[in-house]
Amino acid sequence: MNKRGLTTLEFDKVKEKMTGMLSSPIGHRELAELQPATDPSIIQRRLDETKDATDILRLKGGIPLPELADLTPHMKRLAIDAALNGTELAAVGRVLQTAMSVRTFFSQLAEDGTELRQLNETAKQIVALPDLTRQLNTSIEPDGRVSDAASEELARIRRRIKSTEDLIRSRMQNYVRGKQARYLSEPIITMRNDRYVVPVKTEYRGRLGGVVHDESQSGQTLYIEPEDVVDLNNRLRQSQVQERNEEARILQELSAVLTPHREDILANADVLGHLDFVNAKARYAHQLNATEPQLSTDGHINLRQARHPLLDPETAVPNDITLGDDYDAIIITGPNTGGKTITLKTLGLSQLMAQSGLFIPAFEGSHVAVFDNVFADIGDEQSIEQSLSTFSSHMDNLIQILNQATSNSLVLVDEIGAGTDPKEGAALAIAILDAFGTIGADVVATTHYPELKAYGYDRPRTTNASMEFDGETLQPTYRLLLGIPGRSNALEISQRLGLRSDIIAAARELTSQDSQDLNAMIGDLVAQRKQATDEAATLAEQLADATKLQTELTAQFDRFTEQKTHQLDVAKQEANHIVADAKKQSDKIIHHLRQMEVKQGAGVRENELIDAQGKLNALRQDPSLANNKVLARARKKHTFHPGDAVVVKSYGQHGTINRQLSAHEWEVQMGALKMKVDDSDLEKSNEPTANEKEQRASRTAVHSNIGARAQAQLDLRGHRYDAAMSEVDRFIDSALLANLGEVTIVHGKGTGALRQGVTEYLRSNPRVKSFGFAPANAGGDGATVVKLG
Template identity: 45%
Template structure:
């Protein structure tokens, strides 16, 4: 794409807006060079990456892109053998940590499978793993860029001696500040430092009292900063220790710089991938903020923008238009007066195309489609150049001539006020000739003009359609709505009439225009009215359809609620009946038991079959519960006498005794024999035929990468830790974090004791500064 065209269409302003959503300086710098791609597959991949980032933002609300620095200059200097400062090394460690956090963030999202993000996962896999360098730097340098005592045993010993020497000097000088004459001879009772040496602030008139070396003087000359003779040697010792400290620090920094040198190429790749992540999520945040959507793309020149807005206009002010062309229609000619919004329409089409080809969502509704063009050309705006002594017409012609030499059938051409700036008749003729030239090649063309001669252009050429921008006669202002298929018409007479121009003057003017032109304007006015009426009818029908759909949903919800209420009432009544019957059965059982007792002990003449008959009559009084019959059960093989079966109606097991002619079986259930339908019986395998029951592992929820034990009792925490390690091993996690807090240290020791004795724990350590420090233990699993 030509840079001049990008500037004409204000593509650079859109990129500046996107850059404000970048979280890092490297992202902001990289996005400034973002150019539209002309390859369909590359455009599709960029749009899909942005769409995945949008999904991540919907699920998580953010992406962890903090703590990233531009470390390329540091890596380059280390690559040529330079020594990096502690601050620079700290920035490298912070950036590596940020890449590790981003990698874990993407892995967690992918493992949870809430969303599908294959492109971001592939981008994550490009991040080099240089965690060892991060640990080496963090062991020697803190988050403030200061070299730690633990960087080396030599440095620790030097600093210990240095602190001892400084304490000795301070103690000796403080004895001077507490002396009897201190308030008289000293300007202030403090020990201060000048030229890296400890001194006393002595009043000028008492300089000889302390002796020693004068290192500085106050602005007034009343105070001298003196190093007494008694501490000169001690200060010399401090100076010597500081020199040794600096030598040791330089040695440590040089060693770490050497480690950076070894992985410099990996760091270059790492920073490039992080910049890409920043750009992708910046595009997604821009799309969310500006209510943009991902368009479909094609290489057939077809474009459909549904309710598209100009991306640089405020959302509440921009008028949305639907524009479709590139299939049967390859050229749109927008006619009508100036200030109606024709230029904004051209820029909207051009910018949406460039944004989509850059992987940006576009300010249009879902379902929009954009073509990927090999080139986009635009001749828009006032091209007058005083320096080149060119008129507006000449400047436009120079640009158009250049375009005509370079375009092809895979180009999008945007012409604003084609043929303007010269004689109207000649300008209209040139405009028609130019449109014929570009339309004949198959290129996609949008052109605006105010020449009336072009109003009929779309009626006698296939693949060309007229359009106009609506003008409200009542308010005497444009509505900026694009009307496809309706050419623009002059509203001069109507506007003059509403502004109060005398009617006889307007009538005389109309007589000069000729009948043909009046008929054309009348036709256009009729088309506009028909279109407006059709759109109003369509809006009303859509509204009625939406209301009908809402009413249907409400009725379905009410019907479902009625069904549920009916089921609840039936269930409630059935339970109540069952309770009554159960109570009756219990009383009947008591009566039967009494009868048995009478027979046994009183020798009453009551037979057992009579008791059974009485019980069957009692059971017959029990109301049957209405059940919804499901699909009939099919047995594994034909039933035969002697099979053990289960009654689907009663839930009891029995044995088949005999088969009847009407599809029923005589079933022995306990002491009762019952006639039951075959399709309500289920074959039960004997114990020896049944398959052994296997223990199925209980489904576990996916293990998270960290366990928080804070607030738990010791025994509960230890038990939870052991269970968590098993869950993590089942989930194939390689690293886990256990948050136990600092406290008394008992819980920390207990956790680490569990980790130490577990056979699948490879190693463990305390968390780094960014991981929780001594309140967290990080374990590596085998």
């Protein structure tokens, strides 16, 4: 892509918007190097990556990537066997840890069934180094300090350092808090030359003894290391030297372990940087409310309600822009400040963004072409240094574009032919547009020349366009009107602003009749287009309503057909059972008549024939479906009213209908939960309704009151076995009806037959929770205590 076109269309400003969304140097480098591609496969791959990242952003909040450092200089140092410091090793460890986390993240996405187009393969390029990652994270703290866990020796040295420091502080507390504190300038312990000292007044320097390490600027204070801590400080310094040596050894060892994996580490950093860049593309798409553009293999552009990405989305006016299908050139005419230049930039910048793999601020379903170059000649480029006028600058740019453009280029020209004599400028503009047409490039140009309106009408594969202007408010609407040339509104605007009517009339007389007729024709076209647009919007709304209604009717008809078929199937099955039963009964009647005829010989009596005929007639079923009991039961099963007890089939739960929400939706109460349920998911239940439950509860209460008088003990002694078992059965039923929880059956000891019979009965009764012999003082094994439930 030519740099002038990228600069003119402000592609770098789009990239600047994404800068703050990156967290790695490699991501920043990829963004800085981002250029529109011309290979459709590369463009599609870039768009696929952006689509994956937007899906991840929507589902998971984005790919988890922390701030990462550039490891390139670190790996170069490892290549010459240099040791990395703690901060550098921490940066390497952060990259390795992030690589492991990102690999796991994408594995989890795959397990969740999230479908991605490209990024799964990208994540698979990460090289897992779990042992190395674990060793680095164990040995180096996030801030670069060597941790105690790096080696046992280091941990031992640091314990010794801490104990020595504690001992030094303990001894020096005697100087700060004891009698000798009066010799100090301040009762504090401080450090000088990495040794613990106290601030002593100059006149008392001989009181404490020890070593003087520093003096205050005023000379009134000496920083003295007391004599009794000199040895401890020496021991501390020795331990600190050992600590530094051990830390250096650990850093050297870790650097040596990293050296063979330099290429893998850099490769992981590159993958993470690329994912960071893709993350930024997704965040920018979300910020713009942008959508994925579709690549057109036929070179067609169809931008639906496209907005300029650098304008405030709340105020930017979206436009539909089409090119490359019915026409390859658009001539946009109309007054200044109407939005012509913004329209050119919107088209050009949307095309550059799409070819760079970025989503565009347009409605879904927008199509873009793939151009080998996007040329732009927009704005006043007067150059004092080159002594070029505006016209010369534009012409110089157009000459370069003509020399470089191909049949697969997009050319955007603002105010073509401007800056010179109108007649010559118009003629030059027409000749240049014809030259681009000969090349075969797609062209969008803006102009004020009325001659180009006729050019847009006469030339093949060329169309006019204009920016809409509200004649009532005298303000542009910034809406692009394809197919309609712009009209001059200078006289109308001047008149509404208060210019004297005689001046307006004189201006109209000086305006050629052709220009007035052209403006009138354009005004009529604009009015007709507005009317057609309004009617199309109304028809589209009516069509949407009709389509919705048809969808609902189709769904209801399908529901009716399904229920009808189901009910007929049930009815047929029931009818088959009835027919089978009727056939069995008729066979029995006929067999009986034959038996009677054989026995009586002379024949069957008249009254017997009449009885048999009546029995056969009773088997006849009414063929009318209206009176079919099976269908009636099926219809009743699917006819619902508030208060009905129902089963929600999809959940298998019982509930009660509260109210009807729509033609086929009901509010069902299931315990404490209220749900909206379609009637196709409902079926009447045999469970009692709330009222029925209350009535049953009251009846149960009555039975309970009556049953409260029931006996809790049954004495079977002296009964015969069969009679006793019947008594036991009735007794248990009465106890259950009376809601008795525990009863006693006295069967005696005797031969043990009654006891055995009672035991077998109780074991087989499901309402018996448990049973056992009575206590010794209540009959022992001569009685059985039964618990019911």
